[in-house]
Each structure stands twice: as C-alpha cells, then as structure tokens.
Amino acid sequence: MEPSVLTLSRITKRFGALVANDAVSLDLARGEVLALLGENGAGKSTLVSILFGHYVADEGSITAFGAPLPGGDPAAALAARIGMVHQHFTLADNLTVLDNILIGTEPLWQPFSRRRAAHARVRETAGRFGLAVNTHARVGELSVGERQRVEILKALYRGARILILDEPTAVLTPQESRSLFATLRQLVTEGLSIIFISHKLDEVLAVSDRIAVLRNGRLVATRAARGTTKDELAELMVGRAVVMPTRERRAAGATVVAVSAVHARDARNHALLDGVDLTVAAGEIVAIAGVAGNGQQALAELLSGMLAPERGTVTLAGRALPAEPRAWIAARVARIPEDRQAVGVVGDLAVWENAISERLRTPAFTRAGFVRRAAGRVHAQEVVRRFDVRGSGIDVPARSLSGGNMQKLILGRALSVGEGATPALIVADQPTWGLDIGAVAYVHQCLLDAAGAGAAVLLISEDLDEIFALADRIGVMHHGRLSPLRPAEAWTLAAIGLAMAGTDGAAHAA
Amino acid sequence: MQVAAPFAAIVFTLIVCSLLVAWAGVPVGGAFLLLLEGGFGSGFALSETLTRATPLILTGLAVAVAFRAKLYNIGAEGQLYVGALAAVAVSGAGLPLPPALLFPLMAAAAMAAGALLLLGPALLKTRFHVDEVVTTLLLNFIALLFVSMMLDGPMKDPAALGWPQSVAIPAELELPKLAARSRVHSGLLIALSLAMLVWVVDRFTAFGFEMRAVGANARAAAFAGMPVRSVVVKTALLSGALAGLAGCIEVAGRAGYVTLDMSPGYGYSGIVVAMLAQLNPIAVVAAAIFIAGILVGADSMSRAIAVPTYIADVIVAASLIAMLVATMLARYRVHWH
Numbered sequence: 148m149e150p151s152v153l154t155l156s157r158i159t160k161r162f163g164a165l166v167a168n169d170a171v172s173l174d175l176a177r178g179e180v181l182a183l184l185g186e187n188g189a190g191k192s193t194l195v196s197i198l199f200g201h202y203v204a205d206e207g208s209i210t211a212f213g214a215p216l217p218g219g220d221p222a223a224a225l226a227a228r229i230g231m232v233h234q235h236f237t238l239a240d241n242l243t244v245l246d247n248i249l250i251g252t253e254p255l256w257q258p259f260s261r262r263r264a265a266h267a268r269v270r271e272t273a274g275r276f277g278l279a280v281n282t283h284a285r286v287g288e289l290s291v292g293e294r295q296r297v298e299i300l301k302a303l304y305r306g307a308r309i310l311i312l313d314e315p316t317a318v319l320t321p322q323e324s325r326s327l328f329a330t331l332r333q334l335v336t337e338g339l340s341i342i343f344i345s346h347k348l349d350e351v352l353a354v355s356d357r358i359a360v361l362r363n364g365r366l367v368a369t370r371a372a373r374g375t376t377k378d379e380l381a382e383l384m385v386g387r388a389v390v391m392p393t394r395e396r397r398a399a400g401a402t403v404v405a406v407s408a409v410h411a412r413d414a415r416n417h418a419l420l421d422g423v424d425l426t427v428a429a430g431e432i433v434a435i436a437g438v439a440g441n442g443q444q445a446l447a448e449l450l451s452g453m454l455a456p457e458r459g460t461v462t463l464a465g466r467a468l469p470a471e472p473r474a475w476i477a478a479r480v481a482r483i484p485e486d487r488q489a490v491g492v493v494g495d496l497a498v499w500e501n502a503i504s505e506r507l508r509t510p511a512f513t514r515a516g517f518v519r520r521a522a523g524r525v526h527a528q529e530v531v532r533r534f535d536v537r538g539s540g541i542d543v544p545a546r547s548l549s550g551g552n553m554q555k556l557i558l559g560r561a562l563s564v565g566e567g568a569t570p571a572l573i574v575a576d577q578p579t580w581g582l583d584i585g586a587v588a589y590v591h592q593c594l595l596d597a598a599g600a601g602a603a604v605l606l607i608s609e610d611l612d613e614i615f616a617l618a619d620r621i622g623v624m625h626h627g628r629l630s631p632l633r634p635a636e637a638w639t640l641a642a643i644g645l646a647m648a649g650t651d652g653a654a655h656a657a
Numbered sequence: 658m659q660v661a662a663p664f665a666a667i668v669f670t671l672i673v674c675s676l677l678v679a680w681a682g683v684p685v686g687g688a689f690l691l692l693l694e695g696g697f698g699s700g701f702a703l704s705e706t707l708t709r710a711t712p713l714i715l716t717g718l719a720v721a722v723a724f725r726a727k728l729y730n731i732g733a734e735g736q737l738y739v740g741a742l743a744a745v746a747v748s749g750a751g752l753p754l755p756p757a758l759l760f761p762l763m764a765a766a767a768m769a770a771g772a773l774l775l776l777g778p779a780l781l782k783t784r785f786h787v788d789e790v791v792t793t794l795l796l797n798f799i800a801l802l803f804v805s806m807m808l809d810g811p812m813k814d815p816a817a818l819g820w821p822q823s824v825a826i827p828a829e830l831e832l833p834k835l836a837a838r839s840r841v842h843s844g845l846l847i848a849l850s851l852a853m854l855v856w857v858v859d860r861f862t863a864f865g866f867e868m869r870a871v872g873a874n875a876r877a878a879a880f881a882g883m884p885v886r887s888v889v890v891k892t893a894l895l896s897g898a899l900a901g902l903a904g905c906i907e908v909a910g911r912a913g914y915v916t917l918d919m920s921p922g923y924g925y926s927g928i929v930v931a932m933l934a935q936l937n938p939i940a941v942v943a944a945a946i947f948i949a950g951i952l953v954g955a956d957s958m959s960r961a962i963a964v965p966t967y968i969a970d971v972i973v974a975a976s977l978i979a980m981l982v983a984t985m986l987a988r989y990r991v992h993w994h
Contacts, residue, residue, distance in 0.1 A: 453880065473882035482880070490880045495873035504870060504881040513863040520861070 149176040152340050153198075153229075153309055158207035160193055167193040169364040170207070175309065180331060180341045182351040182372075185361035186384055186583035187550060191344050194361070195311050198342075199231045200224045211309070230302025231311045234318075236294050240287035245269060247286055248301045272303050277333050291438065292323035299330065310334065311342045316350055320438055321611065321644035328354045346384070348377045349612075360384055385584050392592045393616055400429030403603035404450065404572050409459030411445055419445035420456070421627035427572065427603040432594065433632060434606040434618035438647050442627035443607045444485055447576035450605060451475060451482040463572065476505050481561035481570040481602070485577045487550065491557040494546030498538065499527035501545045502560050511565070526563070534559035535589070551586030554578065558593055573597055573604045579613060591617060611643060625649045662987045663933050663944075666979035673979075674972050681964050688964055695957025696950030702957070704839035708911060709949035710942075711841075712737070712920070714848040715903035716927025717934065717941040718855050719771075723896035725859070725936050726872040728779065728889055732793030733900040734924025735800030736774050740767035740901025741908045741915045742804050745812065748826040756829040763830060764905050771901020772894040774800060779893030783886040797924070805917055814914065823915040832910040842910035848942075851899065855938040868892055900924060921952070929977040935984065948973060 153175040160168040168190045175181050183191045196202045198209060203219040210216065211227040224231075238247050249265055269282055278300050280293055289297065295315060302310055312331075316324045331341055331354055345351050351358055352372055360368045360383040368383045382388050406425040413419050420442050427433045437443050448454035449461060455470035468474045475482065484490040492501045503512045503523045512523050527541045534555045538548045548556060558578075564570050575594060579587040594617060598604045608614050614621060615635060622632040623646035630646050675685040696706050716733040723730035743766040752759060774796060781787035807813075808821040832842040859865040870878040871888045879885045903923060912919050930948055934940035955969030 451880070452882075471882070472880055473884075476882050484880055489874070490876050493870045493874040493877045493881075496870055500866065500870075504866075504878075504883075507863055507866060507881075507883070516862050516864065518861060518863050518866055 149178050151175065152177050152212055154210040155194070155198070156208055156210075158194065158197060158204045158209070160190075160197060160202060160204050166364045168197070168204070171361070171364075171366045172207075173359055173366065173369075175340050175342065177340055178335045178338050179357065180335055180343055180355040182355035182358045183342060183344045183361065184346065184348075184351050184358050184380060184384055186346060187581050188583070189361040189384075190364040191361055192313065193364075195231070195313060195342065195344060198224065199229065199311065225305060225307075228306050228308040229311065230305060230307025230309065232295065232298040232302060232313065232315060234314045236298055238286045238294055238297060241285065243283055243285055244280055244289070244297050244300075245282040247297060248282075248304050252305060269300070269304055273300055276300075276303060276337060277330060278303075290323075291318045292320070292326065295319070295323075295327065296330070299334075303334075308338070309340045309342070311344070313344045314346075315343070316345065316347065317609075318439060320647040321640055322648060324350065347612075348380050348384075351380070352377065362386055381584060389584050389588055391584075391588050391616060392595055394432065394595055394598075394619070397430050397598065397619070399431040399619065400601065402426050402428050403464060404605070405460075405462050406446075406449070407460045409449065409456040409461060411449065411454055411456050413445075418627050419454075420449065422459070423627070423629045425605075425622065425629060425632065427605050429571075429601050429603050430598055431619045432598050432604040432606055432617050433620045433622065434608060434614040434635075435622050435624055435629070436608065436611060436614050436643055436647060437624035439609055441624045441647075442629075443624050444576065445627070446624070446629075447482075447485065447574055447605075447607055450480070450572070450574045451484070452480075472505075473508075476564075479564040479568060479571040481564060481573045481597075483554075483557055483561055483573070483575040483578045485580070485607075487553050487557055488546075492545040492548075492553060495544055497542050498531070498536070498545050498548065498556060499524050499541040501556060502527035502530045502541070505560055506565070509565075530556065530559035530563060534562075534593075551582045551589075554582060554586065554590065558590065562593065562597060569600050570597060570602045573602050574607075575604065576607045577609065578606070579608070579610065587613075611640065614643075623647055662983040663935065663980060666933070666976055666983040667947075669979045669983075670972055670976040673975050674968060677968065677971060678964055683962050683964055688958060688962060691958040691961050692951070692954035692968075694954070695961075696952075696954025701839065702953065704836060704841045705953045706946060706950045707845055708840045708842070709953055710945045711845045711848050711910065712903040712907050712923045713926055713930050713945035713949055714845075714852060714942055715899050715906065716923050717930030717945050718848075718852060718938055719896045719899035719903070720927045720931035721934060721936040721938055721941055722855060722859075722868075722899065723775075723892060724872075724931060726868045726889060726892040727875070728782070728872075728892055728896070729790045730775060730778075730793050730893070730896050730900075731790055731928065732775060732778065732796050732800075732924070733896075733903075733927045734920060734922065735793075735797035736771035736897050736900035737904040737907070737920055737924050738804045738915075739770040739774050739800050740904030741919065742807060742812070742823070742904070743767045743770035743901070744905035744908050745823045745826055745915050748830050749812075749824050756827075760830055760909070763826075763909070764902060767901045767905030768898035769901070771899070771904070772897035774901075775893045775897030776890070779890050783889050801917070804915065808915065808917060812915075821917060825914040826908060830909055831913065832906070840911060844906035844910035847902075847906060851902075852938050852942050855899075859938060864888075864891065900927070903927075926952075926973060929973050929980075932977055932980045932984075948976075 151174045155173040157170045157172055158168050159170050171194060185191045197204045200219055200221040200223060216227050217223045245266060248269055253260060278296050280296050343355055355372050358370050358372055359366060404427050406423055409420050409423045411420040435443055445454055452470055452472040452475035463478055468478060503526055506512055512519050531541060536552050536555045538552055562570055578590050594604055606617060618635045620632045621635050621638050623630040623643055678685050678688045695702055697703055719733045744763045747763045747766040778789045778792035781792055782789045808823055812823045814822050814824045832844050835841040835843060867883050867888045870883060871885050875885050907919060926948055930941055930944045933944035951972050952969050955966050958964055959966045
C-alpha cells in the first residue's frame, strides 16, 4: 500500500438544518485515482470545496502530506500542493495559454515578467505529463477538451501533487473523455494522486482505482474498482435498486413537427442554427446529441415559441406557428426548458401559481380578469399528486423545491395540456440534467409513456446513455448544423463522438 | 424576518439620528418626544400627519406597483407635478359640466398625464433596454422645468402678484374636509381605497399575477407565455397614473393651485414609503403615515428647540438606507472570518 498523501477525518458541514457532509473520512494514497461518486446533492462538491478552502468545515480535520491543512483558505490548499480543476473553467478567454498559466504565480512588484524561464517550465511540465497544448494560442480559440488540459497544466505548473477534478467529463465528447482518462493514468504513474468527481458509473469504473460513494452527505461505502459492478454502485448511490426504463419498438405515426432549412441568429448576429432539417412523428422519440453550445438550445427555443427563424419553415401538424410561447402552449406543445430555475419556474411564486402559469389566461384559470384561485389550487394539487412533487405543499415558493421536484413540477405543468387532452409534441431540453438516478428514471418513464400515448418527443441531451436508452432516431448537432437523423441502431458511440466533434459522422455510421 | 426588517431599520435609524440630535446639543430623549408629540400627540398633530400622508400613500403605491414589476420608477415627483398641472388645466377649461362629472374628468386628466410621463421611459426600457432609473430620474427635472414654464407663462395666475403660481381651481371642485378646523380632506379616503384596490389587483387578478411573475423572473414569465413587454408597459401606466393622481388630490384637497414648491419631495419620499412597506400596498398606508408623522413632527420639534427641520430628511433618508440593508440581511447572513 502506497503511503497516504491526504487524510480527511470526520468532516462535517451543515447549511442550516441541512447536513451536507456528515463525518466523512477519506484517505488518498500516492499514485491513486479515487472517484467520489454520488447523486446531485450527496455532498461531493461540498466536500471538495472544503478541501480547497472555499468552505470551512464545522467539524473534522484535513491532513495533507503529513501536515494539517488550515481551513477556509485556497492559498493554503495551493501551498499544500492541492490543485483543482473546476467544472466551469477559470480561464481568461482573451489571454494566451501561457498567460493563463502564469496568472497569479508572479509577485506584483516584480518589474518584468520572467516569461522565458516560465515558458520553459511550462513546456517541460507539459512534456513530462503528455499534455500537448499550444502555449501561444489564445484560450478563446481552444476546444473544451484543450481548455481542460490547460486547467490541468495550470495546476501542475503550480506544483500540485493532488489533483481534484469536478465532473470533468460533463463537457467532453466520448473521445475527449477517453483522452482525459489516458492523461489521468499518466499523471498517477508520475506519482500524483487524483480525486475524480462524477455521477456516471461507467467512467468511474473505467478510470479509478477506488470508489467512495456518498449519499445524503454520508460516506456509505468505499469499493475497489476492480471488485465492484455498475449495479452495485448504482444501488449504493441511490440506496435502493433502480430499474431504468427502456424503450420498446413502436410504429411511428404521422409527422407532427417539421423543421425545414431553418437558419436563425442571435441578437449579436451569430449564427445559432445553420440550415436545420428535422421531423418528429407521433409516437416517436427523436434525440439530439451534441456538446453544449452547438445550437441545441436554439433548436429547443425554436420549437418552444421563443425564437423566430430567420429563414426556413417550421410547421406543427402542417401549420406554421408564430414565435410566441402562448401559441405553442395552445397547440399542445409541452416544453421542458434547459434551465429549470431561470426559465422553468418563477422561483418567488408559489408552487400552485407555477403549476398554472402557462395556462393562466385560459378560461380554466381566469374569469373576468380574476384568477380562479380555487381551480388553480385544485389543478396544482393534481399535478403534485400525479407527478409526485415532494415539498412542503403548494403554497411555498417554487424555489424551495429540490431540482428533481422542480423538474417534476415543470413536467407536470407541461404535460397537463388541458382536460382530457394529451400533448402533441414534447420538447425536452436536457430534462435530466443534474437529477438523481431515481428522478432520471421517473422523467424517462414520463417521456416513454407520453410517446406511447402518441406524442412526438424531441429530446435534447448531452448524456449519450440517456439518448441510447430512449431514442428511436438520433441526430447530432455541431456548430448549428444537424446531422441527418438515423435510427438509433445505425449509430455507434464512436460515430456519435466524431459527429459531436464536427467530423462527418455519416462516414462512420455502421 | 421579513416582518421584523422594517422595524429593525427604524430602530437603527433612530439610533443614528439621536447621535445627530445629541451633536446639536439637545437632550435626545426630549427631542424625540417632541417629534413624536408633534407628529402624533394631538388631534391637530394627527390631522396634519394624515394630510401629509395622503399624497405619500399615492406616490408610495405608485412606486410599490412599479418596483414589484422591477420597473424602477424614480420619477413619481415629476409625475405628481404634471398630474397637478393637468388637473388645474381641466378645471380651468370652462367646460359646461356639473362638478360631479368635472371632478372625475380632472382626476382622469391628472392620471393620464402621470401615466404618459412614465410611458416614454417604459417603452425605451422594453424596446431598447434603456435604464429607466436614469430616464425617470432625469425626467423629474424636465417635468419641473415644464411646470415652471407653464406657471410663469400660459397658466400663470395674473392675480398672484407676480408669484409663479397657477389659477386656483373652482371652489366646487375642492375636496371636502373630513373634520372641522383641520386640513384633512376626503382625498385620504380616495388614497385608502386605492391602496385596497391595488392590493386586490396584485393578489387576485391575472394581471397582478403577471406583474409579480414578470417582476420576479421575466425570462420564466416569457417562457410561460406571458406578454412581458406589455405587462411592463401596463404597470408603468398604472404607476404613473397613481403618482399623477397624487398631484390632483394635493391641488383639490389642500393647495387649491399649483406652485413649484407644492411637493416637498413626495415623489422621492414615496420610494422610502414603498421600501419600508416592502412593496406591499396595504403596508404602504402605515409607512406613509409613519413618514408623514416624522415630517410633521420634525417641523414642530424644530420650532420648540434648536434642531433644524433637516433632521426629518435625515431620518427619512437614513431609514431608506437602513431598510435596504435590513431587507438584504433578512435574506443573507454575514459570515465573519
């Protein structure tokens, strides 16, 4: 057994009544990749935030390389040779890679930047760890995978021997993920230790030596990667066995929505959609894969009445609709937005008010200008009951709901298109982002049931497991262009990855 | 926490102001007692306070309505003045109508004038993202200069010995007094019923729902199909109308004519009233009476002892700042490292 480089003992952190970390103890050995596995809200991020000095633990202590680590000070963590790669990069786009790495490493009163020596050191570090990157390129021009490499290089340049990566694969294509894993393996052979945070079981098994599972703030188990299985980890993570729903073959019906040669631009005249063609038929689930920021959100907005096409046509059941959400809602389009907190709900309004907000001005909920509060509350109770929204009732602000329950409320609102009616089209943009496995299974089941009942479903996701579990046909977006839609069976993971990176996936499709 | 915040703010304000009072060389307790007596201590004091509270309720409502929809209307002062001017213009137009019809017409003209003054900033905000804080604030000066021009020109009262003031409204259009030998007038009842009305609109109507939704999260409101721009513009019209009506009520209830000093900053004090009331239309009434009491009490106190009336402005200003801090502290907690 290699010597321990980092010891967390009985770390406890409370936020009010919530215990985010409950007496968590962990050991990290030299040359080891330790995965921190857990659902959203299990306390992974809190734990590493304490480790890196963003939070101060209420109880417990940390020892790094044999010395106690003072809490609440990122500089102390850096001095203890702990480096962190955040999920959202902390790089300045307008500076070069070299500048980004040197930022904060030179004293302010030093009259000239000692760039030449520093450059040599950066090159030497990059070479030793196999992190090829052009140090003179501006960060804004780099791909997401390259930026992540710069973040890692930055930490290594500062002498990090312990590297913490917070959900590093969330923004990567499968190929980029694989290249990241290779880098991590190389780092540990050089004697570094790595803490790898994730909620994806496959990659945790692929990259780590040991897996620590957190649930509700507690460390519930530590397993050697070699001696465990996906099913066991899922059960540890959720606390019970989870059965993920899967699709069955269905016969697709008539075309519900047709998008033809649509171009769209944002307010700054950047192209969002570049000649997109798409059809979704009744009873069919079409999934759109892609790295975030390649136009998927614009596509979702286009089909939610939030974005007008510059050119091209969009028809729903053969009819063109104006770019007004109300028209789309009235046409029985159930819309689940990507950002549930900023767009999905009005956090300050009560749960019941959010449950009726999309159909406020219909006779069901407004009479003579007055809100039919009783009817609204009955409807909200029904949504809460049918979609299992758990919280403190329908009168609390929607902001008090957890992410999963907020998403169930949005689903419930969107799918309740009126008395006895079912949705014609469901536009679900990242519907399971940040949800725990139980809630993910629930959302999947809802989408499958709706498709079974005849709805056309457009699913936009960055999670390829989700896409393969649900989709009948799959397309990939890159730089505002959509690849031809193919049956799910015709795609391989490799082909999707290439298409996500902008290489023509068609040539590789099986 | 939310309920305690305004009270904590007022206590903090009084502590700060007692330092100033002590600096002026006057016993603090005595000074505040005089202030309290002067504002609330007698029938006359109360009647004066309610007279002052009347326009403050209306400007407070105007600000509360706008702020709830995140439309930062700092222009209630200007809207009040153009409202007053419009009221006088209608009353002096010599329309052959009975007072029972002429008064509503006069009030409607005042409301329309106030609403129109805020329409520009609202459209600039919704169409071109122009900051309404800047436009409404600066429009106050333009409105005041416009009123000054009218009072020195076309609307000047020739009998006023050269003072810039408008012709008085006809006596039959004046609001009746509520009590003998006092200045409290039935405008107070109008203000109170409007506070109720605004509360009902806010809480029970679909438009009130939309105002709250747009104010809390415009993106989510738009996604849910609410016409965000139109809600903001309608809110602006309502807010401006309330402030404009304050001008009409002041003219018809108290002043009788328009002068350039008819409002001692009612429009700006309305911001303090609305904030102290945490934008709740019913609480606006209480906050307006409180602020009015301080203004009246400080006048009376300064007549008795050597504390300038400016202490009232300091109290009002300090309570606004204290209130802003208090609402923030009610939401967040300060951690000391």
